[in-house]
Amino acid sequence: HYRRGRIEQAYLESIRELPEAVAPSPEHQHETIESLILLDTLLHNLPSKAKQAFLLRRIDGLSYKDIAAQLNVSVSSVEKYIAQALQACVLAQLQEH
Numbered sequence: 001h002y003r004r005g006r007i008e009q010a011y012l013e014s015i016r017e018l019p020e021a022v023a024p025s026p027e028h029q030h031e032t033i034e035s036l037i038l039l040d041t042l043l044h045n046l047p048s049k050a051k052q053a054f055l056l057r058r059i060d061g062l063s064y065k066d067i068a069a070q071l072n073v074s075v076s077s078v079e080k081y082i083a084q085a086l087q088a089c090v091l092a093q094l095q096e097h
Helices: 002-015 026-045 048-058 064-071 075-096
Strands: none
Touching (some): 002 026, 026 048, 064 075
C-alpha cells in the first residue's frame, strides 16, 4: 500500500501543473496509475540485472552492447535479461485480460 501511494502521489504531482485543456481525465488518470503500479510490481519481481537491462534499453535507449558493457556481462546475457523482462510483461498483460 505504501508503494502504491508513492506511485500515485508522484504521478498526480507530475500532472498537477498541466493546463486543464491537456490534463488527463480522472478515468485516464486512474488507468495510468494502475498501469504504473503494474509496471512497478513487474519490475520489482524481476532479478536485478534483468530489471537494469530492461530499463537501460527502454528508458535510456542503450544498445545491447552498451548495456553489456555497463552491467559488465556478455551481450548474450543482456539478450536473456531483456527476454526475461519482456516475457514478464507479456504474462502480466495476459493476466490483466
